[in-house]
Amino acid sequence: MAVGVLAACGGGQTSSLGTSARPATADSDLRTATVHTVPGMPRVVNPNNQYSQAGRGKFSPATKGALDRVYVPNLKSDDVDVIDPKTLKVIGRFPVGVDPQHVVPSYDLKTLWVANEDVNGTNGSVTPINPKTGLPGPSIPVDDPYNLYFTPDGRSVIVVAETLKRLDFRDPHTFALQASLPLPQCAGVNHGDFSIDGSYLILSCEFQRGIIKVDWRTHQVVGALTLAPDSIPQDVRDSPNGKTFYVADLLHDGGGVWTVDGTTLTPTGFIPTALGAHGFVVSRNGKELYIANRGSSTQAIGPAHGPGSVSVLNFATNKIVATWDIPGGGSPDMGDITPDGGELWLSGRFDNVVYVFDTTSGAEVTIPVDEEPHGVAVWPQPGRYSLGHTGIMR
Numbered sequence: 411m412a413v414g415v416l417a418a419c420g421g422g423q424t425s426s427l428g429t430s431a432r433p434a435t436a437d438s439d440l441r442t443a444t445v446h447t448v449p450g451m452p453r454v455v456n457p458n459n460q461y462s463q464a465g466r467g468k469f470s471p472a473t474k475g476a477l478d479r480v481y482v483p484n485l486k487s488d489d490v491d492v493i494d495p496k497t498l499k500v501i502g503r504f505p506v507g508v509d510p511q512h513v514v515p516s517y518d519l520k521t522l523w524v525a526n527e528d529v530n531g532t533n534g535s536v537t538p539i540n541p542k543t544g545l546p547g548p549s550i551p552v553d554d555p556y557n558l559y560f561t562p563d564g565r566s567v568i569v570v571a572e573t574l575k576r577l578d579f580r581d582p583h584t585f586a587l588q589a590s591l592p593l594p595q596c597a598g599v600n601h602g603d604f605s606i607d608g609s610y611l612i613l614s615c616e617f618q619r620g621i622i623k624v625d626w627r628t629h630q631v632v633g634a635l636t637l638a639p640d641s642i643p644q645d646v647r648d649s650p651n652g653k654t655f656y657v658a659d660l661l662h663d664g665g666g667v668w669t670v671d672g673t674t675l676t677p678t679g680f681i682p683t684a685l686g687a688h689g690f691v692v693s694r695n696g697k698e699l700y701i702a703n704r705g706s707s708t709q710a711i712g713p714a715h716g717p718g719s720v721s722v723l724n725f726a727t728n729k730i731v732a733t734w735d736i737p738g739g740g741s742p743d744m745g746d747i748t749p750d751g752g753e754l755w756l757s758g759r760f761d762n763v764v765y766v767f768d769t770t771s772g773a774e775v776t777i778p779v780d781e782e783p784h785g786v787a788v789w790p791q792p793g794r795y796s797l798g799h800t801g802i803m804r
Contacts, residue, residue, distance in 0.1 A: 450563025451608040459650040461696040464793035464803035472519040473790035476541035483510035486781035507535035512785025515796040517560035525555040559798035562608030601645045606652025614643035633675040647690040658687040661707040683721040689744040694751025699723040702742040712760045715739035734772035745786035746801045757783035
């Protein structure tokens with residue numbers, strides 16, 4: 411597989427790698443030193459597992475009184491379904507803006523934001539949901555909000571404006587514009603994650619076969635990498651010890667996950683999973699990565715009842731330890747796990763359903779929802795703060 415630096419960054423190197431990847435947390439290479447975080451970012455309590463404070467039972471006081479609910483944004487029907495996770499029933503539905511993509515927990519955990527992109531128009535918006543009532547408030551006009559991330563110091567929400575090829579830094583409460591970063595070298599910018607020390611953000615460029623590295627404090631692109639000529643990068647997640655970034659790829663080598671050294675922005679391997687590798691969720695104990703394989707490499711609407719599955723990756727070995735198929739086929743996309751870690755909830759993007767997987771057995775239950783569900787949020791979640799997406803908790 412060929413890997414090179416995006417032309418937009420100038421120069422670069424090309425390397426050839428095998429299909430194995432360095433383990434993210436080998437016993438002989440555990441990080442033991444204190445992580446020196448950027449100013450304003452909460453400290454990393456466990457340098458070997460930056461997700462440790464999102465463990466079972468570790469709720470922030472900010473989530474007190476939040477209803478146990480699952481929020482499903484339906485892209486084509488412009489609404490959000492509300493599911494009671496105890497009964498597995500849809501108990502509510504409310505309209506939002508045009509083309510809702512993700513339901514995103516705010517940095518302070520007090521609001522859930524629906525990112526309404528309006529893919530083909532100019533009426534993008536974000537709709538707040540009050541977690542204590544499960545009801546929406548008035549929408550706020552925002553340009554092209556495909557996805558939302560929050561800076562590690564909580565001072566800005568980063569609006570990922572996919573169609574406009576830019577990142578907009580805004581006030582995390584009012585969404586007033588603070589600054590913009592054009593990304594002409596990153597067509598299809600959509601998913602990302604921050605380094606363990608909070609100093610940079612890596613984002614996928616879906617239509618440009620690579621990823622970029624952003625210094626969010628100076629609002630500069632500091633690196634770019636082309637993964638492969640057939641690469642269609644999707645979700646991004648940092649390893650528990652911060653040594654490896656994982657990048658889902660819909661198509662390369664039949665679908666799978668790249669491993670990348672974020673410091674040098676160089677690939678360290680590729681782990682095949684299945685066709686349509688798309689979304690990531692970290693297990694509650696921080697030991698495994700759940701990988702949603704949509705069963706199709708299409709970037710538009712794929713076929714219903716495709717060969718969708720979930721792959722379970724062990725962070726310590728970088729090996730796939732389980733694969734959960736969906737009876738009758740499906741299209742698992744994006745979601746999160748329950749607070750106890752016992753269930754994985756994922757949207758069925760091309761099947762108008764939500765899947766609930768038992769994380770011990772892989773057994774699956776299907777719940778019908780409205781049209782084209784996407785970035786599902788399970789709330790409340792343990793953790794001190796949210797970095798965005800459907801709940802990247804730290």
